[in-house]
Amino acid sequence: MLETCVNRLVVVGIGLIGGSLAAALKQVGACREVIGVARREQTCLDAVRLGVVDRAVLSIEEVAGELTAGDVIFIAVPTLTVEAILQRIKRCVSPEVTITDGASVKGSVMSAVAAAYGCLPPQFVGGHPIAGSEQSGVEASNPELYKDHRVIITPTPETGDEHLKRVVAMWQVVGAEVLSMPVEEHDEVLAATSHLPHVIAYSLVDTLAHDSENENIFRYAAGGFRDFTRIASSDPVMWHDIMKANKDSVLTALDLFSENLHRLRSAIASEDSEHLLGVFTRAKAARDHFTKMLTKQAYSSSMQDQEITYTVKPGGSVSGELRVPGDKSISHRSIMLGSLADGITEVEGFLEGEDALATLQAFRDMGVVIEGPEQGRVRIHGVGLKGLQAPPGPLYVGNSGTSMRLLSGLLAGQSFDSELTGDESLSKRPMNRVANPLREMGAYIETAEGGLPPVKIKGGARLKAIDYQMPMASAQVKSCVLLAGLYAEGETRVTEPAPTRDHTERMLTGFGYPVQRAGATASLKSGGSLSATKIEVPADISSATFFMVAAAIAPGSDVTLTHVGINPTRDGVINILRLMGADITLSNQREVGGEPVADIRVKYAPLKGIHVPEDQVPLAIDEFPALFVAAACAEGKTVLTGAEELRVKESDRIQVMADGLVTLGVRAEATPDGIIIEGGPIGGGEVESHGDHRIAMSFTVAGLRATDDIVVKNCANVATSFPTFIELAQQAGIHLAVSEA
Numbered sequence: 001m002l003e004t005c006v007n008r009l010v011v012v013g014i015g016l017i018g019g020s021l022a023a024a025l026k027q028v029g030a031c032r033e034v035i036g037v038a039r040r041e042q043t044c045l046d047a048v049r050l051g052v053v054d055r056a057v058l059s060i061e062e063v064a065g066e067l068t069a070g071d072v073i074f075i076a077v078p079t080l081t082v083e084a085i086l087q088r089i090k091r092c093v094s095p096e097v098t099i100t101d102g103a104s105v106k107g108s109v110m111s112a113v114a115a116a117y118g119c120l121p122p123q124f125v126g127g128h129p130i131a132g133s134e135q136s137g138v139e140a141s142n143p144e145l146y147k148d149h150r151v152i153i154t155p156t157p158e159t160g161d162e163h164l165k166r167v168v169a170m171w172q173v174v175g176a177e178v179l180s181m182p183v184e185e186h187d188e189v190l191a192a193t194s195h196l197p198h199v200i201a202y203s204l205v206d207t208l209a210h211d212s213e214n215e216n217i218f219r220y221a222a223g224g225f226r227d228f229t230r231i232a233s234s235d236p237v238m239w240h241d242i243m244k245a246n247k248d249s250v251l252t253a254l255d256l257f258s259e260n261l262h263r264l265r266s267a268i269a270s271e272d273s274e275h276l277l278g279v280f281t282r283a284k285a286a287r288d289h290f291t292k293m294l295t296k297q298a299y300s301s302s303m304q305d306q307e308i309t310y311t312v313k314p315g316g317s318v319s320g321e322l323r324v325p326g327d328k329s330i331s332h333r334s335i336m337l338g339s340l341a342d343g344i345t346e347v348e349g350f351l352e353g354e355d356a357l358a359t360l361q362a363f364r365d366m367g368v369v370i371e372g373p374e375q376g377r378v379r380i381h382g383v384g385l386k387g388l389q390a391p392p393g394p395l396y397v398g399n400s401g402t403s404m405r406l407l408s409g410l411l412a413g414q415s416f417d418s419e420l421t422g423d424e425s426l427s428k429r430p431m432n433r434v435a436n437p438l439r440e441m442g443a444y445i446e447t448a449e450g451g452l453p454p455v456k457i458k459g460g461a462r463l464k465a466i467d468y469q470m471p472m473a474s475a476q477v478k479s480c481v482l483l484a485g486l487y488a489e490g491e492t493r494v495t496e497p498a499p500t501r502d503h504t505e506r507m508l509t510g511f512g513y514p515v516q517r518a519g520a521t522a523s524l525k526s527g528g529s530l531s532a533t534k535i536e537v538p539a540d541i542s543s544a545t546f547f548m549v550a551a552a553i554a555p556g557s558d559v560t561l562t563h564v565g566i567n568p569t570r571d572g573v574i575n576i577l578r579l580m581g582a583d584i585t586l587s588n589q590r591e592v593g594g595e596p597v598a599d600i601r602v603k604y605a606p607l608k609g610i611h612v613p614e615d616q617v618p619l620a621i622d623e624f625p626a627l628f629v630a631a632a633c634a635e636g637k638t639v640l641t642g643a644e645e646l647r648v649k650e651s652d653r654i655q656v657m658a659d660g661l662v663t664l665g666v667r668a669e670a671t672p673d674g675i676i677i678e679g680g681p682i683g684g685g686e687v688e689s690h691g692d693h694r695i696a697m698s699f700t701v702a703g704l705r706a707t708d709d710i711v712v713k714n715c716a717n718v719a720t721s722f723p724t725f726i727e728l729a730q731q732a733g734i735h736l737a738v739s740e741a
């Protein structure tokens with residue numbers, strides 16, 4: 001028997017809500033006695049017969065005298081009856097007894113309490129279990145009803161602490177998650193999420209039922225009608241009461257909905273495909289997001305709640321032909337430039353990872369109609385350089401530095417205000433590197449202290465072109481300034497200290513927007529326009545890297561990665577691995593949509609340590625965590641310098657990799673701008689990825705040469721860049737198991 005959190009429970013109203021709480025508390029043995037109060041004799045008899053309560057009476061007065069501190073009265077009657085019940089409770093129940101309720105509207109209940117008591121007594125705790133169903137009556141009582149459901153409580157400053165604690169404990173013991181909310185907020189949220197859908201469902205069924213052909217309609221109404229109108233079978237009295245009790249909030253929600261429905265009607269009448277597709281694609285994306293959240297699948301903000309651990313059994317080799325997902329950098333840019341273009345841009349091979357999806361969602365939030373993604377296919381209905389609309393709230397870009405930095409440039413040139421926010425990791429990454437040049441261009445841009453996100457941008461600035469010498473080799477900064485340059489008066493020039501990925505320049509050219517290149521300087525003038533195009537996104541060399549390194553370190557391996565982008569500003573990993581002695585051949589080299597691609601075959605060959613040439617660093621910037629694993633498997637010492645940028649990625653990739661390698665028994669020493677790794681045996685152990693996708697995948701690959709299990713913690717973010725990593729790794733031959741908490 002569980003510890004008793006409620007001495008005696010009195011349920012006033014033994015329907016679905018009251019009966020289920022009574023049955024649940026009885027089932028877990030968390031209370032000494034459960035007493036039911038019902039108006040009808042038959043309900044009392046049924047409740048006892050069904051074992052929902054221990055005994056049942058016809059009025060609260062019959063048991064009031066027995067109740068003392070520790071006892072709880074749960075009022076579970078239709079909302080508008082609550083006041084009458086409270087008047088009676090006030091007359092006969094001691095102030096020590098805890099009183100709570102389950103009504104769906106809290107404002108009217110609090111008014112009823114105040115009317116009955118002349119004040120808000122400490123013993124009353126407003127509550128609302130979000131676990132209704134279309135079923136009603138004592139027979140529908142279900143002891144499991146509240147398991148994994150939410151209960152909102154709405155305490156006020158007057159609420160007594162011990163009463164509050166008792167009510168929270170009571171809900172928790174039956175498996176519910178308890179949230180606290182102010183009364184007004186509760187009523188607004190519920191009006192939109194519960195009360196409005198009920199109005200619509202009742203109205204739809206009533207409308208169709210009045211139709212002269214109703215019989216046929218109901219006979220042929222299959223899944224859609226049934227799913228949509230399930231809640232129209234709910235208790236009419238209860239819902240009548242809710243509509244009256246929450247009138248103002250329901251009307252606000254209903255007005256907004258009516259307005260949108262009216263616009264949709266006009267769009268159907270005028271065959272306005274743009275509007276129809278806009279509403280439908282946005283709604284589908286929102287609903288899919290919501291479904292994923294409910295089933296706890298990764299998707300942007302919900303992702304961080306997941307605790308995913310990889311366990312890699314030692315040994316094995318990799319072989320076969322693999323196609324890794326689309327390039328992340330190119331996928332981001334395809335959405336951005338496709339949105340700014342005139343006409344419809346079709347994308348194939350789009351990376352359906354969290355980062356690129358965050359960019360996609362940001363543009364939907366700014367009014368762009370985007371169909372898909374479906375198996376890598378996306379259709380973007382471009383709005384032109386001046387067609388973006390103010391988003392309804394902050395643009396949340398999750399873990400993605402590329403989204404935040406490139407969008408900053410683009411948003412600086414818009415007429416509306418905007419704000420960019422990100423997850424915990426992104427919120428620690430430097431944004432002054434983009435804010436500073438944008439300010440020089442005349443942008444109004446604010447960051448949090450220390451140049452960290454969120455980034456707030458004021459619309460309507462008149463940007464002027466600058467000639468910017470980048471202090472660091474960063475494609476994100478270069479792209480940000482160039483995108484702002486699309487809106488700046490004059491010619492914007494950016495000079496980089498070393499070559500960085502040039503996808504922005506290539507893709508702008510592909511959209512027919514002239515970009516000049518002279519030595520280390522890229523430049524463009526405003527005043528042009530982008531014309532929609534077709535984009536085929538090659539496989540991401542940064543994702544292919546994990547399998548290239550895997551094959552390079554595991555004896556017996558022979559793997560071919562197909563259709564990989566080998567843009568010369570991204571091919572550092574091939575050059576570095578070759579310098580270390582890796583056996584890499586490229587075949588089938590061709591150009592796809594302005595980007596060079598090839599099939600990359602890697603066969604095992606012993607590696608040796610090298611001093612990584614500094615000119616290769618920006619060309620392999622995201623590949624270093626995996627290259628460090630290659631270095632650990634090489635003979636001799638590998639030294640990396642000039643790579644301080646690695647410290648400001650999703651984690652401090654120098655420190656985090658050094659720590660993990662040391663845990664696995666490898667001699668690795670972090671230096672301010674790089675690392676020194678002495679090749680040698682790799683043991684087993686538990687390493688922390690710090691939520692950094694590339695760290696998680698790198699230590700997974702290390703398992704191929706380990707002598708014991710490697711456990712990698714915190715791997716949910718692998719979905720940001722490589723959503724199919726687990727299956728591909730297993731298919732290739734890595735002994736990877738995944739557990740979720």
Ligand SMILES: O=C(O)C1=C[C@@H](OP(=O)(O)O)[C@@H](O)[C@H](O)C1
Binds near residue numbers: 328329476621622
């Ligand atoms: O422009 C891009 O798409 C990227 C540029 C690089 O960042 P930096 O510009 O910070 O080096 C890289 O690390 C990131 O994964 C993607």
Ligand SMILES: C=C(OP(=O)(O)O)C(=O)O
Binds near residue numbers: 355399402403694
């Ligand atoms: C650094 C990376 O991405 P971003 O900066 O977009 O978060 C990465 O993918 O390794």
